Amino acid sequence: MKKLFSILIMCTLVLGLFGCGNSKVKESTAAASNDKENLDITVSAAASLHEVLTEIQKKYEGKTEAKLSINFASSGSLQKQIEQGAPVDLFLSASKSKMDKLQEKDLIDVDTRVDLLKNSLVLIASKEYKDKIKQLSDIKNMDVKISIGEPESVPAGKYAKETMEHYKLWEPLKDKIVYGKTVKQVAQYVESGEAVAGIVYNTDVALLDKSYKIQTFDEKSHKPIVYPMAIVKNSKNKQGVKKFMKYLSSSEAHDMFVKFGFDPIKK
Known part of the structure; x- marks a missing residue:
């Protein structure tokens, strides 16, 4: 009887350990999944940025395993899309006034707004x-x-x-x-x-x-041609976007902007 009782206890412990291990595996998988999601960034960018951002996208995705989805259009069209609730994480505008309108409607995170580039x-x-x-x-x-x-x-x-x-x-x-x-x-x-x-x-x-x-x-x-960028308020991945914004202000990204004729604004 004692032997049978011991066997039952052992089985219970094994099952418990398996359950815990399985739970940890699930938690680890879930965490990995969340990390993967945090790498996905949706960017709305002015059409004039198409060539340089396409190159930056390849470089950044290769360095970080991130996935960037970039929507290129006129800044005015992108502004209206954001006002209508389009799922956007980062807005890169070719006009301060378009960004100002989103700021007035409390649709961007003002603390993240920064002037990135100049053009002529x-x-x-x-x-x-x-x-x-x-x-x-x-x-x-x-x-x-x-x-x-x-x-x-x-x-x-x-x-x-x-x-x-x-x-x-x-x-x-x-x-x-x-x-x-x-x-x-x-x-x-x-x-x-x-x-x-x-x-x-x-x-x-x-x-x-x-x-x-x-x-x-x-x-x-004409008014200064400045390209501001800011995180959109309803972004679900602000930490991931901040990392990308930091890269856009890096010397590596600046070199690519210069290559395509932009004048990076140094902080």
């Missing part, structure tokens, strides 16, 4: 017109089209309008404008010949094939 504005012209157009005012007396982004939703378009107004060329040129939904589309319109000239960011020039940079506008002709 340029006039480009098609190959056919690169010797005929030397500056923006030359277009005034030509029967041609010029493209800019939609000022209400595309930051580059807003800066372009400010520049045209600064040089008193908005009224003479406004009926010649072909509007683009993104700054990339503006460049495409010039490349395809739908417009003979366009106003884009300096960072878009490297991507041109059939058109050329003609003029770099004085930065006094």
